[in-house]
Amino acid sequence: xxxxxxxxxxxxERALGHFRGWGQPVLFLALMRGLHRIAPAGLWRSQxxxxxxxxxxxxxxxxxxxxxxxxxxxxxxxATILLLCLGPRDLxxxxxxxxxxxxxxxxxxxxxxxxxxQRGPNPGESHRTxxxxxxxxSHEKLFGVLIWFFLVGPAGAVAYRIASRLPRFxxxxxxxxxxxxxxxxxxxxxxxxxxxxxxxxxxxxxxLDDALHAWRALMRDPEHEWRMQTWAVLAEVPTASLDFEExxxxxxxxxxxxxxxxxxxRMQWRALLILLACFALFATGTLx
Numbered sequence: 001x002x003x004x005x006x007x008x009x010x011x012x013e014r015a016l017g018h019f020r021g022w023g024q025p026v027l028f029l030a031l032m033r034g035l036h037r038i039a040p041a042g043l044w045r046s047q048x049x050x051x052x053x054x055x056x057x058x059x060x061x062x063x064x065x066x067x068x069x070x071x072x073x074x075x076x077x078x079a080t081i082l083l084l085c086l087g088p089r090d091l092x093x094x095x096x097x098x099x100x101x102x103x104x105x106x107x108x109x110x111x112x113x114x115x116x117x118q119r120g121p122n123p124g125e126s127h128r129t130x131x132x133x134x135x136x137x138s139h140e141k142l143f144g145v146l147i148w149f150f151l152v153g154p155a156g157a158v159a160y161r162i163a164s165r166l167p168r169f170x171x172x173x174x175x176x177x178x179x180x181x182x183x184x185x186x187x188x189x190x191x192x193x194x195x196x197x198x199x200x201x202x203x204x205x206x207x208l209d210d211a212l213h214a215w216r217a218l219m220r221d222p223e224h225e226w227r228m229q230t231w232a233v234l235a236e237v238p239t240a241s242l243d244f245e246e247x248x249x250x251x252x253x254x255x256x257x258x259x260x261x262x263x264x265x266r267m268q269w270r271a272l273l274i275l276l277a278c279f280a281l282f283a284t285g286t287l288x
Contacts, residue, residue, distance in 0.1 A: 001075050002150055003283045006276070008079035013086055017093065025088040025165065032169050045177035050170075050186050054162050062155035081154040085145045085161040091138050092265050099258045120168060121187065123232035130257075131242070132235025134264050139191075139198040139234055140164050142268070143275065147194035150279055160194075163187045188227035195230045198271070199237040205270035206241030214240035238267070 016022045035053070036044060043049055061081065068074040094117060101110040118133040120140060144164065148156035163186050170180040203211030215237045218229065242263060 001071065002078075002153070003276075003279050005075055005079040005082060006146060006149065006279065008075070009082035009086065012079070012083050013090070016083075017090055023087045023089040023093070027084065028088075028162070028165055029169075032166075036173055045174045045179050047178040047182045049174075049179040050163075050166060050183040053166060054159055054186055057162060058155045058159040061158050062153070065154060078154045082145070082149050082157050085149070085157040087141050088165075089141070091134065091141055091268065094137075095134065095261050095265055099261060102258060120164075121191075121231045123228050123235050129235065129239070131239050131260060131264065134261065135198075135202060135238040136231060136234045138202075138264075138268050139195055142272070143198040143201065144191060144194045146275065147197055148190070150282075160190050163190050184227070188230055192226070192230055195234050197275075199233050201271040201274050202238030202267055203241045204274050205267045206238070208241065211237045211241035241267070 032053075039049070065074060065078065068077065094113065098110060098113040098117070101113060114130055117137055118130065120133075121136060122133065144160050145157045148160040152159075163183070167180060167183040167187055170177070170183050174180055199211070199215070203215075215233065218232055218236055221232075242260065
C-alpha cells in the first residue's frame with residue numbers, strides 16, 4: 001500500500017503541476033506565520049521550538065493514521081499527505097524558467113532564479129555551485145520526502161518536509177538563535193541517511209565510477225563536519241556522475257550550462273525510476 005500511495009502522489013503531483021500556483025508553500029508559511037504571531041519571543045528563539053514544530057505534527061499524523069480503519073481511506077489520506085509534502089514547486093519547472101531566462105538574455109531574472117535555487121543547505125563556499133544546488137534541491141523537494149515516507153509512512157514525510165523548510169523560515173525570523181541552530185541540526189540529522197541514498201541513486205543514473213571516485217575523495221577530506229559533509233556529498237557526487245564516456249572511452253559532457261541543467265532533470269527522472277524499482281523490490285520481496 002505504501003508503494004501505491006507513492007505512485008498516486010506522484011501522479012497527482014504531475015497532474016496538478018499544470019495549474020498555476022500549485023506547489024507554493026502556502027500551508028507551511030501560513031501555519032508558521034500564525035505560530036510566530038502567538039508564540040512568546042523566548043519560546044520562538046529557544047532550542048525547544050524546532051523539536052515541538054517537527055515532533056508534534058508528525059506525532060499527530062502518526063496517531064491519526066492509526067485511527068483509520070479502512071485501508072482504502074488510509075491509502076487516500078496517506079497519498080494526499082505525501083502530495084502536500086513534495087516540493088515546494090517542481091524542480092523541473094524552476095530549471096525550465098531559468099533556462100528560458102538565460103536564453104532570452106534576461107540576466108536579472110536569471111540571477112534571481114539562480115539565487116533562489118541556491119537558497120537552503122549548502123556544503124560551504126568551496127563546494128557551492130549551481131549544479132550542486134540543483135541536486136540538493138532535488139533531494140529536498142523529492143527524494144528525501146519519498147524515502148522517509150517509505151520508511152516511516154506519512155509521519156516521516158511530514159517530519160522531513162517541516163525539518164527541511166524550518167531553518168530557512170527561522171533564518172528570517174530568529175537569526176542567530178538556539179532555535180535556528182537546532183533546526184539546522186534536526187534537518188541535517190534527518191537528511192543524513194536519505195541524502196546518501198539520493199547521491200547513490202544519481203550515481204546509478206549517471207556515471208557510477210565517477211560518482212564513487214568523488215565520494216571517496218570527499219571521505220578523505222577533513223574539511224567538513226558531518227552536517228556539511230552531507231550537503232557536500234549531495235552536491236559533489238551527483239555532479240561527478242554527469243561525466244559520461246563513449247564506447248571508445250572518450251569523455252562526453254554537455255556543451256552548455258543549459259544542456260547540463262536539462263541533463264540534471266533527465267538524471268532525476270532516471271534516479272526516480274531506480275528508487276521506485278527499489279521500493280517495489282522491498283515491498284514485494286521479489287525481482288519479478
